[in-house]
Amino acid sequence: MKARRVSGMGRLVTRMGLGLLKGAVVAFLAWGVGLALFAAALPTRILDNQTVTDAIVVLTGGSGRVPAGLDLLSAGMGRTLFLSGVGADVTLNDLDATSAITVPGPLRERVVLGHAAVDTIGNAHETARWMAACGYRSLRLVTAAYHMPRSLVEFRAVMPEVLVIPNPVFPGRSSNGSGGSGVGRRC
Incomplete structure (x- = not known):
């Protein structure tokens, strides 16, 4: 039997295939490193639970966030x-009517709803406008870890x-059962 010679075109296809394979391996490794760095950056606890701020800002969309915000407001944070x-x-x-969250009467006047944001960038801009209008200089940010x-x-x-x-919430760890929201553009 004669050995087959690989044509120039065959060598080119083989090199391209190896190049693509190497690229895929590098991309996968980069993704893995990125995932590891992201996981390492996740908070595992609240680092500062003492500092009182002008505002408590809750980013809606996840369990435990609003109750945590109400607890902080109630505690005078x-x-x-x-x-x-x-x-x-x-x-x-x-x-109050559609969720298990009820804002206690004494806190209702201190809760404000922001209706403009639809994503995290929007949350930041909406909050910045509200903070500036109120003259606030500090906030405690409540969202999932x-x-x-x-x-x-x-x-x-x-x-x-x-x-x-930062005041991370850890969905699934425990539920404190409180919750709430607000109305208007009060400070």
């Missing part, structure tokens, strides 16, 4: 609770002069 990203037509009464790194980047980019204290 901020003057006002701002819920960013609430549905356009949603009111405080709607939230997995969402905190990105949220901090967006908030600090839009409000570099504002003190932002």
Whole structure:
């Protein structure tokens, strides 16, 4: 039997295939390193649970966030609770009626709904406008632990002069049963 010679075209196809394979391996390794860095950046606890801020800002969309915000407001950790990203037509009464979250009477006047945001960048811009209108200089940011790194980047980019204290929520760890929302553009 004669050995087959690989034509120039065959060698080119083989080299291209190997090049694509190497590229895929490098891309997979880069993705893996990125995933590991992301996981390492996730908060595992609340680092500062003592500093009182002007506002408590909750990014809506996940379990445990609003109850955590209400608990912080009730504990005096901020003057006002701002819920960013609430549905356009949603009111405080709607939230009380349609969810397991009820805002206690004494706190209702200190809860504000933000209706403009639909994503994290929007949350940051909506909050920045509200904070500026109120003259606030510090906030405690409440969102899920997995969402905190990105949220901090967006908030600090839009409000570099504002003190932002992360207050991660850990969905699934425990439920405290409280919750709430607000209405208007009060400070």
